[in-house]
Amino acid sequence: MTRIALILALTALPAVAGDVEIVAAEATPSGDAWRFSVTLRHADTGWDHYADGWEVLGPDGNRLGFRELLHPHVNEQPFTRSLNGVQIPGGVTEVTIRAHDNVHGWAEETLTLTLPR
Numbered sequence: 001m002t003r004i005a006l007i008l009a010l011t012a013l014p015a016v017a018g019d020v021e022i023v024a025a026e027a028t029p030s031g032d033a034w035r036f037s038v039t040l041r042h043a044d045t046g047w048d049h050y051a052d053g054w055e056v057l058g059p060d061g062n063r064l065g066f067r068e069l070l071h072p073h074v075n076e077q078p079f080t081r082s083l084n085g086v087q088i089p090g091g092v093t094e095v096t097i098r099a100h101d102n103v104h105g106w107a108e109e110t111l112t113l114t115l116p117r
Contacts, residue, residue, distance in 0.1 A: 018042075018043065018104075019042075019099075019101070019104055019107035019108060019109065020040050020041070020042040020051045020054075020099035020100065020101050020107045021040065021041040021042065021078075021099075021107070021109065022038060022039070022040060022054070022097055022099050022107075022109065022110070022111040023039040023040060023041050023078045024038070024039040024080075025037065025038045025039070025097045025111050025113050026038075026113075027095070027113055027115050027116065028116075029116070030084060030085075032087075033084070033085045033086055033087055033088075034086045034087075034088050034115070035082060035083070035084045035085075035086070036056055036065065036067075036082060036083045036086055036097070037080055037081070037082040038054050038067070038080065038081060038082075038083075038097055038099075039078050039079065039080040040054065040078060040079060040080075040081075040099055041077055041078040042073075042077070042099075042101055043077075044072040044073050044074045044077070045072070045074065046072050046074060047071075047072060048103075049072075049101065049102065049103045050069070050071070050072035050073065050074075050101060050102060051069055051073065051099060051100070051101045052068065052069050052070075052100055052101060052102045053066060053067060053068045053069050053099070053100045054066075054067050054069075054081075054097060054098065054099045054100065055067070055097070055098050055100070056083070056086055056095050056096075056097060057095060057096040057097075057098060057110075058088075058089065058092055058095060059092060059094060059095075059096075064086055064087065064088060064095065065083050065085075065086035065087075066083075067081055067082075067083040069081060088115065092115065093114060093115055093117065094112055094113065094114050094115065095112075095113050095115065096110050096111070096112050096113070097110060097111045097112075097113060098110045
């Protein structure tokens with residue numbers, strides 16, 4: 001009886017979206033700045049839990065750019081969004097991409113991207 005109650009309790013739990021996964025990222029020089037395109041995967045469940053942004057960090061951990069995601073992408077997974085006009089300091093050859101969701105905050109996994117120079 002206890003095993004059945006446990007199984008029923010577990011199946012009654014709502015689906016939980018985990019951390020945002022960075023599937024791919026690309027950096028393209030655009031004049032004096034850079035354009036970043038980042039593909040994310042997240043089990044968005046709606047406005048209560050969705051991937052709501054990603055950022056570009058320099059080697060020193062300082063934010064170089066941030067792309068806010070203004071709505072859930074429940075039926076569009078994975079999805080790609082871009083950010084233009086990111087200024088990269090001279091001599092920087094790698095950046096880190098980090099993703100965020102509105103429940104768990106910043107995902108532990110990041111992606112290091114070597115800039116094509």
